[in-house]
Amino acid sequence: MVKIIFVPCEFDEEIFLDENSIKSLKEKKINSLFIFSSVQFNTKNIEKQLENIGIKIKKTKAKRTLKKGQILGCDCYSDSFSEDIFNSSSDILYIGDGLFHPFSLLLAQKENFRKNIFVFNPLKKSLTILTIKDIQNIISKLKRNLRIFLNAKKIGIISSTKYGQNYLESCFSLKKEIEKKGKEVFVFVCDFVDLKELENFSFIDCWINTACPRIGLDDILSTEKPLINLKDALNIYKILDS
Amino acid sequence: MYNLNLESLSKRIIKGKFKKILIQLPDGLKQKAENITKFLEKKTKAKILIWLGNCFGGCDIPFQVKNIGVDLIVQFGHNKYIKEKEW
Structure with missing residues (x-):
């Protein structure tokens, strides 16, 4: 070891x-x-x-x-x-x-x-x-991504192999939950989450991140691909109503 | 400015008889890799490797380097990370 x-x-x-x-x-x-x-x-x-x-x-x-x-x-x-x-x-x-x-x-x-x-x-x-003004751009983009998630048919869940960022069990629990809502779910695995790679899987309508939570917050400003964090997918209505 | 604690680190390396060491640095400290490597090679005689990839925190440790015989990873700029059971 x-x-x-x-x-x-x-x-x-x-x-x-x-x-x-x-x-x-x-x-x-x-x-x-x-x-x-x-x-x-x-x-x-x-x-x-x-x-x-x-x-x-x-x-x-x-x-x-x-x-x-x-x-x-x-x-x-x-x-x-x-x-x-x-x-x-x-x-x-x-x-x-x-x-x-x-x-x-x-x-x-x-x-x-x-x-x-x-x-x-x-x-x-x-x-x-x-102040809240400093994160207003993130909140607006997150709400846009959450609305896309609601209507998305094919979801990609991102799981990182990094020791402290790997929550594969949570990925499979989430997959089960989302499939109950009639969506198709695919689980993707990587070490470093390179947002450019999302472009290669164009059949995915929306991505859910389970690695570092800052990927589904700050980093969403760097990609047009809809991406949300696992926790925000679970709290979706709380955020959209805020 | 930021204390790399190299004297204390080299003592721990010698005491632990580590032979092949990976140093991992966050972006702000990557320029220090040259001095850290030279210092540790001279003081400990161990082989020093430098991680070229990212170093986002205590959550991000490249354990796969054990496959190439690394027996110690030294991550600078962070402390131990407490992993939650669920996300």
Whole structure:
């Protein structure tokens, strides 16, 4: 058996909020904040700074992460967290240098958007706010794809062989469910999901992704082929009605 | 800026007597492959291979390299991924 070592590559400098960011957060009159970050950043100094201006710090665990406060790109559904952070009275702050991870926190609210996401970039020392406008293009395309799925006759389910993205049993359960609705279902297997490959199977009317959930969200903007995630296929009416 | 922990990693490689190692890097760290490889080859005498494909996270580990005799995969930039039972 091959052994695995993970090297998280922590940022090797202490990180702090700058004065402007502290001022902006103070002006928002925030009582408490859920803090998230990528694995690279140690947020303890920032937590102390926030507590010093009267903001209570809260941390929750995203389901696929090892520790509280960490977030991954795949934590992008409302049930991806150990508590209901979007219906709580606390605001949300992400600390990190990219947008892929904080977008999870937007996408998790696509059916019922409640909270903007504060993002502090410790390298640029800048505080920005992500809102529903930042994912409006994804939501519109997703709704278009879901409508196509409703009327589609031939469905392709995509299963990845990647260790952490393989849910073949879920694929077959889904196949059974969809076949009950009179649709034909074909299961496709690959390692990396190359969206260009979808073009080669033109008999498929709509694709359902069971690999990385960000494929059925962000990546749908890169293909005209209708593609949805397994979970969205199951919650179809909730999304279309939102 | 981002700590690759190469000293500590090389000690673990020597202690574990690993001989053929695959290093896997996310896009933002792929430029570091040259230095990582040179460092680990010199320190550990192990054969170092570099994964040319994607590295999306702890969910994305190329276990198939065991077929070519790799006994250790080192994935940089991520930590352990907790897989859910169902999607």
